Amino acid sequence: SYVLTQPPSVSVAPGQTARITCGGNNIGSKSVHWYQQKPGQAPVLVVYDDSDRPSGIPERFSGSNSGNTATLTISRVEAGDEADYYCQVWDSSSDPHVVFGGGTKLTVL
Amino acid sequence: EVQLVQSGAEVKKPGESLKISCKGSGYSFTSYWIGWVRQMPGKGLEWMGIIYPGDSDTRYSPSFQGQVTISADKSISTAYLQWSSLKASDTAMYYCARHHTVTTGRFDPWGQGTLVTVSS
Numbered sequence: 733s734y735v736l737t738q739p740p741s742v743s744v745a746p747g748q749t750a751r752i753t754c755g756g757n758n759i760g761s762k763s764v765h766w767y768q769q770k771p772g773q774a775p776v777l778v779v780y781d782d783s784d785r786p787s788g789i790p791e792r793f794s795g796s797n798s799g800n801t802a803t804l805t806i807s808r809v810e811a812g813d814e815a816d817y818y819c820q821v822w823d824s825s826s827d828p829h830v831v832f833g834g835g836t837k838l839t840v841l
Numbered sequence: 842e843v844q845l846v847q848s849g850a851e852v853k854k855p856g857e858s859l860k861i862s863c864k865g866s867g868y869s870f871t872s873y874w875i876g877w878v879r880q881m882p883g884k885g886l887e888w889m890g891i892i893y894p895g896d897s898d899t900r901y902s903p904s905f906q907g908q909v910t911i912s913a914d915k916s917i918s919t920a921y922l923q924w925s926s927l928k929a930s931d932t933a934m935y936y937c938a939r940h941h942t943v944t945t946g947r948f949d950p951w952g953q954g955t956l957v958t959v960s961s
Contacts, residue, residue, distance in 0.1 A: 763945035767886075774936055775886065777949040786949065818886055822946020828900055830876065830888035830946065 736819055736833035743839045750806040752836045754819030757800060762821045764802040766795060769835075770815045778817075779804060806838070814840045843867040845875075845937055845952035852958045853927050860923035861955045863937030870918035871895040876940040876948055877911060877922050881933045891940050892920055927959045 737755040744750040754764060764782050767775035777786050779795040782802065792807045806813055819833040848862040863875060877889040890901040894913040901911070913920045920937060935955050938948035 763947075765945070765947040767948070769886075774951040774954050775938075775948075776951070777947060780947040780949070781945050816885075820886075820946075820948070822942075824942070824946065828942075829902060830891070830940075832878075832886045832888060835885040 734823060734831050736821065736831055738819060738833040738836045741837045741839065743841055744809050745841045746809055746811060748809055750809050750838055752804045752817050752838065754802040754833050755800055759800055759802050760798045764797050765820045766804045767818045767820065768815045775818065809840055811840050814838055843950055845939065845950060847937060847952040847955045850956040854961055855927055855929055855959055857927050858925050859927055859957065860921050861935060863920045863952050865918045871915050874940040874942040875920040876938050878936045878938060879933050891942065894920060929959050931957060932959045933957060
């Protein structure tokens with residue numbers, strides 16, 4: 733089955749840029765979605781289809797996807813960005829299934 | 842506003858049955874799949890399955906096939922997740938979310954979650 737690999741943690745100082753990766757075999761051929769989950773809250777979609785942002789999500793959040801790695805980039809990181817981030821893909825083949833990455837804890841120093 | 846509202850927290854004993862719900866509003870409930878996602882304490886997100894309320898077509902993750910039942914009542918715009926015999930290992934937060942199946946499969950929006958605690 734398809735596996736998505738994320739680093740368990742990423743740390744960044746306020747104002748700097750955070751990059752969270754999501755690795756998968758030829759992930760560049762799939763559409764990748766990213767979710768932010770703050771403690772005690774439900775996940776929220778922050779980037780979909782590799783690089784699109786839902787309404788209400790700041791432009792500081794962006795995404796890219798190529799080869800075997802998708803990346804969520806958060807520019808000008810703020811304390812409020814501290815959260816868990818998950819990548820996800822949808823395989824709509826004859827055996828459709830959803831795959832989530834293991835999640836990355838973003839710590840703002 | 843598109844919204845999914847889930848039923849409240851549950852505390853059950855091992856062996857008991859349970860059915861939790863997810864009510865959609867603000868959109869055509871029969872036009873989108875609904876997915877269920879488990880999050881065990883301190884762990885990541887796990888996909889359980891999806892259902893199309895229009896005709897109740899259901900797909901399960903192999904990890905959850907036979908362990909739970911997903912259903913829907915389109916007349917009241919509500920999807921369900923049920924267990925016939927709970928185990929302590931079913932203790933988790935359960936989320937429903939609208940699944941954009943016909944496009945690229947994102948989940949948006951999500952319900953607020955239902956905490957299920959199974960303890961003797």
